[in-house]
Amino acid sequence: MIARILTVLVALAALIGALAFFKYGQIAQEMAAFSQPRPATAVAAVSVDTTNWRPTLSGVGTVQAVQGVEVNSEVDGQVREILFESGAMVEAGQILLRLEDDVDRATLEGLKAAEQLAEIQLRRNRTLLRDRAVAQGDVDERAAQLDQARAEVKATEANIRKKTIRAPFAGQLGIRQVDLGQFLAAGTAIVSLQALDPVYVDYALPERHLAQLHAGQQVRVRVAAYPERVFEGRIQAIDPGIDQGTRNVRIRARFDNPDLALRPGMFTRVETLLPIQDAVLTLPREAITFNTYGDSVYRVVERDGQTLVERRQVTTGAVRGEEVVILDGLVAGDRVVLGGQVKLTNGQPVRVVDKPAQASTDAEGEAE
Known part of the structure; x- marks a missing residue:
């Protein structure tokens, strides 16, 4: 009985020892892997250039x-004729619309007749004045009546002209806002007019x-x-x-x-x-890491026969498209990492490749 128990204990001890030896071997291999130097990460780099920069x-x-207005009517009237199309180009003075003016023209004829009569009466009184048949006051009164008649004729003629609406300047018309036969009160908008060149x-x-x-x-x-x-x-x-x-x-x-x-x-x-501005330092926007603690780049340097990156704080200036002005922190000719900065640490070995796409592919292969 005792021999059987001893046999079981010896077997268990041998099994535990074998497992411990195997685990020790795994740990030793992992420690050896960690002690190996980290492989160089593939990165694309870009040089700091000097260029002529035009800030904006x-x-x-x-x-x-x-010039832009809403063409409108200065007087009341009914639309008799529309002489434009919505969206048309027009010249200065071109007729756009006419209002009914028959009554005004008839009134004008009567006023012109009154003007002629006043003029005849004035001439007659001036002749009688030379013969001392009338007083100077009668002549003055007839002169005033003639002036009044002429003023009424001019006012009516102006009112008739206002019933022909013209383009005040050359430009493009908007959408027509009135219809044929519509009564327009003074100030009613007819169409917009814009000078576009x-x-x-x-x-x-x-x-x-x-x-x-x-x-x-x-x-x-x-x-x-x-x-x-x-x-x-x-x-x-x-x-x-x-x-x-x-x-x-x-x-x-x-x-x-x-x-x-x-x-x-x-x-x-x-x-x-x-x-x-002459000789301004610039970098692509993607080469710069922007954050609240300051902007930075990873500068590629050669040290002890190795290609490393070192983090460098920079002061940035104006931005034009994808280019950013570098005010401080770098000099012309410095090489910096172009993209993928979040995967880098200060002093990390790198391998510079020609294209960003190649750097991304190589980095994925190294990760696997």
Whole structure:
């Protein structure tokens, strides 16, 4: 009985010893793997370039017509004739609409007859005055009656002219708002008229930029309707005052618009171009890590025969598209990692490859 128990204990001890030896071997292998130097991570790098940089001041604005009105009637009347189509281009002075004026013309004939009579009576009285047959007061009274008759004729003629509505300037008409035979009260809107070439873009910038602005300065705008197109114009006027509510200065830029692409009311993104700066350091946006503690890059360095990365704090400036100005922290010719910075640590060995796509593929292979 005792021999059997001893045999079982010896077998258990042998099994436990074998398991402990196997586990020790695994731990030793893992420790040996950890002690091996970390393989170099494949990264793409880009050099810090110097370039001529043209800074801009960005804002938003609205397209305004150089001239834009609601054409309306100055007098009451019934629409007799409509001589335009909605959306048509018109010239200055072109007739758009006529109101009924028969009664006014008949009244004008009567007033002209009264004017002729007053003129005849004045001539007769002046002849009688030479013969001392009438007093000077009678002549003066007839002269006043003639002046009054002429004034009434001119007023009626002006009223008749106002019943022929003309385009006050050249431009494009909007949608017609009246119909044939409709009675129009004075001031009733007939159609909108906009002069579309050139146009203005009104926008605002913070007052701190006032010293950098001047008339004639180049301006670029983009609109949602033509996202790939850039319209170029120049500042025409700068408001002499600062808005007390927003502390912004209002600016008006003028743009040629021969194809009528810019329309009044359009929302625009505006860039005001400043003088060109020479030898400015720039980097692609993706090479920079932006966070609340400061912007940084991973600079590629050669140390003790190895290619390593070191984290470097940088001061960034203006942004233009995908390019960012580097104000401090790097010099021209420095190489920095282009993308994938979250996988790197300070002092980590790297292997520089030509293309970002290749670096991503190599990194995935190393991870496997």
